[in-house]
Amino acid sequence: MADTAAPMKRSSLTIGTHDGTFHCDECLATHILRNTDKYRDARVLRSRDPAKLASCDIVVDVGAELDASQSKFDHHQRGFTRVFKDGSLGHSIKLSSAGLVYEQFGRDVIGARLGSAASDANVDAVYLHVYKSFVMPIDAVDNGVMPFDSTDAPRYTDTTSVSSRVGKLNPRWNETVDATGIDERFETAVKLVGAEFDAAVSYAADAWLPARSIVEDALARRTDVHSSGQIAVLSQFCPWKDHLYTLEDEAGLSEDAKPLYVLYQDSSGGWRVQCVSATPSSFNNRKSLPEPWCGVRDAALDELSGIPGCVFVHANGFIGGNKTYDGALAMAVKAVEWS
Known part of the structure; x- marks a missing residue:
C-alpha cells in the first residue's frame, strides 16, 4: 500500500x-x-x-x-x-x-x-x-558613542524620538490630506504623546522615585564597603544613575569622595560592577574597568585578574560581571586601585 x-x-x-x-x-x-x-x-x-x-x-x-x-x-x-x-x-x-x-x-x-x-x-x-x-x-x-564630539557636527542623528514620530504623522510631501484628515492625525499625535507622557509620569512615580531610598542607603554605606568610599552597593537593582548624581550634589561630595563603581545583583543571581559615568548623559566613565580586562571572559578573565568567578568585562570597560558578590567586589577594589 x-x-x-x-x-x-x-x-x-x-x-x-x-x-x-x-x-x-x-x-x-x-x-x-x-x-x-x-x-x-x-x-x-x-x-x-x-x-x-x-x-x-x-x-x-x-x-x-x-x-x-x-x-x-x-x-x-x-x-x-x-x-x-x-x-x-x-x-x-x-x-x-x-x-x-x-x-x-x-x-x-x-x-x-x-x-x-x-x-x-x-x-x-x-x-x-x-x-x-x-x-x-x-x-x-x-556601543556607547556620543552623538557629538568636540565639533559642532553630530556623529549621527536619531530620527526615532517621540518628536520625530509625531512629525511623521503629518502629511507627506506627495500626498493630499484635507483639513478633516489633518485634524484626525493631530488627535492621533495627541494620543501618542499623551500615552508617552502618562507612561513617563507613571514610571517616575512608581519606579524612579522609590529607587531614591535604595541609592541613598548605598551612598551612605559606601565607606563600609571600601575605605575609599568609591564603591557603592545597591541592596537591590533599581534605576540608580539620576539619583546618584542628585544625592552627591545634595551631600556636597568632593570628586575624590564620589563612587566610581556601583555593584548590584542581576536577574540570574550573579553580580555586576558598573562604572559611574562622568555626567548623567555621558558615555565616558569616572574610571573605567582596567583596560586589560576589556572584552575578556570567564576562565581567561579569572586568570588575568586573579579573581575567581569572573563572567565578563564589556569591550568598552563600562560594566563587568562575576558569579558572586565577593568576586564583583574584588573586581571593583582592583579597579579602584588600578592605574
Whole structure:
C-alpha cells in the first residue's frame, strides 16, 4: 500500500541571542532576520549557554564571534573594530548586532519591500539611507558613542524620538490630506504623546522615585564597603544613575569622595560592577574597568585578574560581571586601585 501521509512540515529555524536584559540592537536584528525568506518563521532562543547556542541556525549579539559564513554575528569581543563597510558615510561608529545583521541581510529585505533586485540602484540608495537614519543610532547607542564630539557636527542623528514620530504623522510631501484628515492625525499625535507622557509620569512615580531610598542607603554605606568610599552597593537593582548624581550634589561630595563603581545583583543571581559615568548623559566613565580586562571572559578573565568567578568585562570597560558578590567586589577594589 502506498504511503499517502502528507510530508512532515519542516520545523522553523532558530535565532539565538543572549538572555537577561534585552536591547534594541538584537531586537532589530531579530526583526530584520524575520523579514528574510530563510528566517521568516524562525523562533528565538535566548541563552548564554554555548551548548544551546550551538544548536541555533544563527546567533546574534552573543558568543563573542563574528563569522558570517558560520552565521555568527556578535560585536562584544576584544579587538572588534568593524564599522559599516560603505565608506561614503565617513564615520567611525562600530557596528552592533543590528548593524552586522543589517549589513548582511538589509539589501535583500529592502529589495523585497521595493520589489526589486538587491543590486538595484534604488535599493542601494534606500539601504544606505535607512542605515544612516535608523540603524546607525542604534549601533552608536549600543556601543556607547556620543552623538557629538568636540565639533559642532553630530556623529549621527536619531530620527526615532517621540518628536520625530509625531512629525511623521503629518502629511507627506506627495500626498493630499484635507483639513478633516489633518485634524484626525493631530488627535492621533495627541494620543501618542499623551500615552508617552502618562507612561513617563507613571514610571517616575512608581519606579524612579522609590529607587531614591535604595541609592541613598548605598551612598551612605559606601565607606563600609571600601575605605575609599568609591564603591557603592545597591541592596537591590533599581534605576540608580539620576539619583546618584542628585544625592552627591545634595551631600556636597568632593570628586575624590564620589563612587566610581556601583555593584548590584542581576536577574540570574550573579553580580555586576558598573562604572559611574562622568555626567548623567555621558558615555565616558569616572574610571573605567582596567583596560586589560576589556572584552575578556570567564576562565581567561579569572586568570588575568586573579579573581575567581569572573563572567565578563564589556569591550568598552563600562560594566563587568562575576558569579558572586565577593568576586564583583574584588573586581571593583582592583579597579579602584588600578592605574
